[in-house]
Amino acid sequence: MHCIFDVFRADFSGAAACLRESGLHHLLAGAWHRASRCFQTHAAGQPGAADVGFACALSALTVGATCTYLWPELKALEQAIGGGGETQRQWALQTDSQLRRRTMADVSAMRQCLAVFDATAPAATAERDGASLPRRALAEMRIAEALLLHVADTPQPDLARSDRVAGLCQLMAHGLGFKLPRALREALRITDERPSLIRDDNAFALLKARLEPDWRHDEPGSPTFTVHPIDVQMFDPAETTGDLCAAARNERRLLTHPTALRRVRARLVELFAASVRNDCGGNGDWRQIAERAMAVAAQQGMTCDNVLSALGIATRAGISARHAWRWSDEPALQPGETMRPAIPFDVARWIARVMIVAGRPDASAAHAPCPARLAALVRGDTPPSLRIGSPDWMRLVEGIDALGRDHWHTAFAQVCEEGR
Incomplete structure (x- = not known):
């Protein structure tokens, strides 16, 4: 494992030392010595070529996925070792050029x-x-x-x-x-x-x-x-x-x-919601919260965008994976300092929409369909000026109720037309 870790860190000297200290050295020493002796004869003018060759060989030995997904590169290495001096030199130049172009991304x-x-x-x-x-x-x-x-x-x-x-x-x-x-x-x-x-x-x-x-x-x-x-x-x-x-x-x-698309999406929403509730502190009833927010919005003449913004602010303040999972590279809180939200506002609005679709936390109502008035809020394609409780809003809700599950794939104007 130390050997593999050094390879992933690009510390080939440390990986080489680890390999020399392990039992693999006796198995591989002869074969590697013959290959490297032939290789070094033609790679003297190419700095770093030996490191490149050793990195490829060591990756082939320590990372099983390499043998499966990088098979063409391994075959090229094998052909270069047995193809003579000029073949080895061309392989070294090509491999070194490819690795130099490969960024961290x-x-x-x-x-x-x-x-x-x-x-x-x-x-x-x-x-x-x-x-x-x-x-x-x-x-x-x-x-x-x-x-x-x-x-x-x-x-x-x-x-x-x-x-x-x-x-x-x-x-x-x-x-x-x-x-x-x-x-x-x-x-x-x-x-x-x-x-x-x-x-x-x-x-x-x-x-x-x-x-x-x-x-x-x-x-x-x-x-x-x-x-x-x-x-x-x-x-x-x-x-x-x-x-x-x-x-x-x-x-x-x-x-x-x-049908498969719908089932995969439903499973993904369920998995996402369970993780938010279990690991991120979001164990409330999101549909009930949205219902209360919409009741206030209808009385005050607020728009869908206002309600989603309010839900996003509440989500950003109360949801975080740091409640359960802490990473060693995260800065420690200073005395008197409070934990700042780490989720952008637009992402928090999206989380609120997904959680409303996911349903209630109790298993008995987890798969209940999203009510039409909440689905109208979650759709996110309503005009910013559309006020909750207005005639246009009611036509949207009635159109969603009439279309059922198909309303997710229907444009706003068409849904409203269905509700007339």
């Missing part, structure tokens, strides 16, 4: 995606081995994989934050039905009795950026138009697929399976 995103591949590997292996799955279950698995990679492909400025994003994706994978190895579940402190997702306040902003639909840039009535606070649809179901092969067309249809 590239490395962090790659590490996070590898964590998702490892978390979803058992399900992918079962499918390749011929396990029969119903089409809906297979679609749910594919949608969840695409969603996890969508969240993971977010470059981070340092490895500490990258580790937290990787952990967030692994927690999401467990919550979405992927069976993680026991050692990883214990390392992440996962228990099925208490679902957990949010371990860091920065995760709220990341999830909002990746999961909140950018519906304002969609054409009203288009297949991707949605005003639910969480969207898991990665592809347009109406996109032309006539130029795709049969296998690619089938994969695309799996990723746009409407």
Whole structure:
């Protein structure tokens, strides 16, 4: 483990010392000595080339995912060692150039995606081995994989934050039905009795950026138009697929399976809400709070935006993962200093909308549909001047009640027309 840690820190000298002190040295010394002696003959004019070669070889030995996901690079290394001096020199120049161009953002995103591949590997292996799955279950698995990679492909400025994003994706994978190895579940402190997702306040902003639909840039009535606070649809179901092969067309249809999309989103909302309640101090009844706020707003002639702003302020003041999870790199509070909110205001408004959709904390009413008047508030596409209790507001509520679950995919004007 010390050896692997040194590799991730790019401390190849420390990793080399660790390797020399371990039993692997006797197994690898002969092979590495012959390869390095041949390599160093042609790499004298390329500073750092030996370190690059040793880093690739050591990564192949200590990181199992390398053998799976970086196989072309390993084959290139093998061919370079046995291809003669000029081949080795060209490989050294090319590899060194690639590593110099690779930034921390590239490395962090790659590490996070590898964590998702490892978390979803058992399900992918079962499918390749011929396990029969119903089409809906297979679609749910594919949608969840695409969603996890969508969240993971977010470059981070340092490895500490990258580790937290990787952990967030692994927690999401467990919550979405992927069976993680026991050692990883214990390392992440996962228990099925208490679902957990949010371990860091920065995760709220990341999830909002990746999961909140950018519906304002969609054409009203288009297949991707949605005003639910969480969207898991990665592809347009109406996109032309006539130029795709049969296998690619089938994969695309799996990723746009409407029932599977709805089930994955419902599970993600449930997981998010459980983590907010268990780990972030949000154990109140969000729907009851919203009902009270709307009653006051109707009396005072307030708009939807005013109510959401008030809910966002309350959320920002009372919700934080630091109530349960503390990180060693967080600054300690000074004497007399109070804990400042770590969640941006727009993210706090989004959390409030998701929690209203999630429902009441008690299990008996957890899956009760969101009332039309609260759904009208959560949609977020109402005009800023629309006052709660006004005739236009009532037409919106009645339209949502008439459309039912389909109102999330219908433009504001169309919903109001249904309510007339």
